[in-house]
Amino acid sequence: MEQLKQLFAAWAGVPCAEMFALGANGSSRRYYRMVGGGRTAIGAVADDLRENEAFFAYSRHFFDRGVPVPELYAIADDRRHYLQQDLGDQTLYGLLREKKQQGGGFDAEMLALYKQALSDLHNIQVAGRDMDFSYGYPRAAFDRRSILWDLNYFKYYYLKLQHIPFDEDRLQDDFERFADLLLSADCNYFLYRDFQGRNIMLNCLNVLMPECLSADASATQAFKQSSIQTILYYIDYQGGRRGAAQYDVASLLYSAKSDLPEAIRQELLSHYVALHRDPDFMQHFWHYVVVRILQTLGAYGYRGLYERKPYFIESIPLAVGNLRRIIEEHPLPPDLHELNTVLTRLCYQPPATDHQLPTTDQLTVTVQSFSYKQGLPTDNTGNGGGHIFDCRALPNPGRYPEYKNYTGKDRPVIDFLCKESAVDQFILHAMAIVSQSVDKYLERHFSHLSVAFGCTGGQHRSVYCAEQLAAQLRKKYPEVNVLVTHREQDKQ
Numbered sequence: 001m002e003q004l005k006q007l008f009a010a011w012a013g014v015p016c017a018e019m020f021a022l023g024a025n026g027s028s029r030r031y032y033r034m035v036g037g038g039r040t041a042i043g044a045v046a047d048d049l050r051e052n053e054a055f056f057a058y059s060r061h062f063f064d065r066g067v068p069v070p071e072l073y074a075i076a077d078d079r080r081h082y083l084q085q086d087l088g089d090q091t092l093y094g095l096l097r098e099k100k101q102q103g104g105g106f107d108a109e110m111l112a113l114y115k116q117a118l119s120d121l122h123n124i125q126v127a128g129r130d131m132d133f134s135y136g137y138p139r140a141a142f143d144r145r146s147i148l149w150d151l152n153y154f155k156y157y158y159l160k161l162q163h164i165p166f167d168e169d170r171l172q173d174d175f176e177r178f179a180d181l182l183l184s185a186d187c188n189y190f191l192y193r194d195f196q197g198r199n200i201m202l203n204c205l206n207v208l209m210p211e212c213l214s215a216d217a218s219a220t221q222a223f224k225q226s227s228i229q230t231i232l233y234y235i236d237y238q239g240g241r242r243g244a245a246q247y248d249v250a251s252l253l254y255s256a257k258s259d260l261p262e263a264i265r266q267e268l269l270s271h272y273v274a275l276h277r278d279p280d281f282m283q284h285f286w287h288y289v290v291v292r293i294l295q296t297l298g299a300y301g302y303r304g305l306y307e308r309k310p311y312f313i314e315s316i317p318l319a320v321g322n323l324r325r326i327i328e329e330h331p332l333p334p335d336l337h338e339l340n341t342v343l344t345r346l347c348y349q350p351p352a353t354d355h356q357l358p359t360t361d362q363l364t365v366t367v368q369s370f371s372y373k374q375g376l377p378t379d380n381t382g383n384g385g386g387h388i389f390d391c392r393a394l395p396n397p398g399r400y401p402e403y404k405n406y407t408g409k410d411r412p413v414i415d416f417l418c419k420e421s422a423v424d425q426f427i428l429h430a431m432a433i434v435s436q437s438v439d440k441y442l443e444r445h446f447s448h449l450s451v452a453f454g455c456t457g458g459q460h461r462s463v464y465c466a467e468q469l470a471a472q473l474r475k476k477y478p479e480v481n482v483l484v485t486h487r488e489q490d491k492q
Helices: 002-012 048-063 092-101 110-126 144-159 167-181 216-226 246-253 262-276 281-306 310-329 337-348 413-419 421-443 461-476
Strands: 019-024 028-038 039-045 072-075 080-083 189-190 200-206 226-233 242-244 364-371 386-390 449-455 481-486
Touching: 002 028, 002 039, 002 072, 002 080, 028 421, 048 072, 048 080, 048 110, 092 110, 092 200, 092 461, 110 189, 110 226, 144 167, 144 281, 144 337, 167 281, 167 337, 226 281, 246 262, 246 281, 262 281, 281 310, 310 337, 310 481, 364 461, 386 421, 413 421, 413 461, 421 449, 421 461, 421 481, 461 481
Parallel strands: 364 449, 364 481, 386 449
Antiparallel strands: 019 028, 028 039, 039 080, 072 080, 189 242, 200 226
C-alpha cells in the first residue's frame, strides 16, 4: 500500500496517518479510507486497466456537468492506484435496512430519498447521452452481445445449478428474440448498469444559520429543522454504457434485497415516467425488469450456489418472488415459448436440489416463517434441531378482510400486531430461548441454528414474528449472520 500512501501525501501535502481497509462486496477492487492532516480520501487499488479508464472518463464527464459523483483527487502513473472523495459509509440501502430492523420500513423519508434518486437518475441518463462511449467496458453499448451474455450467465449459473430442465437450442432461439424485443426501445441513454441502493451514498451537510434569522424565533426554528441537508451521491458506474433508460429504473425498483412494497414501486415508477416523458417507456419497461432479474439471478447463482456465499443465497427467494409477480401481471410474448416454460418452472417448482449453506467459522441463524397447512419446515444445513414457535395462539389479522392482501412485512399488519401485548410477550419469550442457544453455539463454535415461526397461512403472524426476531438478533449479536426467509411467500 506504499504507492497509495505516496499518492495521498502528494495530494494532501501531509503523510497518511491512518489507513483502514473497506469492504468491496463482490468487486475485485480494494478500497481504503485514508486520513491525515485533517483530510480524508478513499484510496483504490484496481488491476483492470480498461475498467479503470472507463471510471476515470465517466467521473470527469459527470463531475463537469454537476452530477453528484465522487471527485477524483489523484491517479498514479500506473493507472491502478487512485484517490477519490470520501463520501462516508451510509448508503440508501443501509438506511432502509436500519429502518426495517428497527420495526419501521419505507417511511416518508425513504420515499423522498428514492424519488430524489430517480430524479437524479434521469439527469444522469440524459447527461450521459454525449458520453465518449469508446471507454465503455466491457462493451460500448448494452447491445445484443451484452444481453446474450447476461441471459447465458443466468442459464449456466442459475438454471444449471438449480437443475431446472430446458431445451438449450429452443431457449437460445428465445434469447435471440428477447434481445430483439429489448433493443426495439430507445437505446441512446447512459445505462448505469448497477443502479441500486448500495451504490447510492447519503452525505449529510450541516448548513450554517444566517444571522438575519436569529431575531425571528419561528423562522429560526423552521431553518434549524431544515439545516441538515441530505445529498445523494452515486458510485460504481464504471460498467455503464449506451442503452435503454428502462434498465436502471428496473434495477432500483426491483432490487431483491431492498424488497420495496409494491404500492411504493408503482408510485416511484409514476414519478419517473412523469420526468422521462417518453410515451413508449412503459411498452418496454416490464421486459427490462425481467432481463434485469435474470441477470441478478445469474449473479446470485454464481456468488451463492457456486461460491457458497450466504448473502447471495438469501437473496434468491426475493428475486424469484419479484420475477413471479412480473410474469403473472406482465407476461412475456407467447412466442417466447421455451423461455416462458423455463420461467414458470423456476417460479412455481421447487429446485431439484437443496443448497446447503457454506460451512464457516461464523454462526449463521436462519429464521423463517411457514404455514402449518403446508407442513413443518426442513433444515437444509444438515444439523437438524433448532426451534419452532407456534404463532396460532396470537391475535390473527387474517380474520379481517382489510388485511387479506397484506403480509407481516406491511405497515397495516405491523401496526395491528404492535398494539397486541400478547405478541410482544411471545417475541420476548422466543428471543430469550433463542438467545440461550446462540450464546452456547457461539461458545462451542457451531455454524448453524434454525428458527421457524408457523401460523395458519404463513402470511401475517409468522412473517411478522420472524422479521422481529431477526431484527433483535442482528442488534444483539452483530457478529452473527442472520438470514430470513418466508417459505409461503417465496413459492406458489
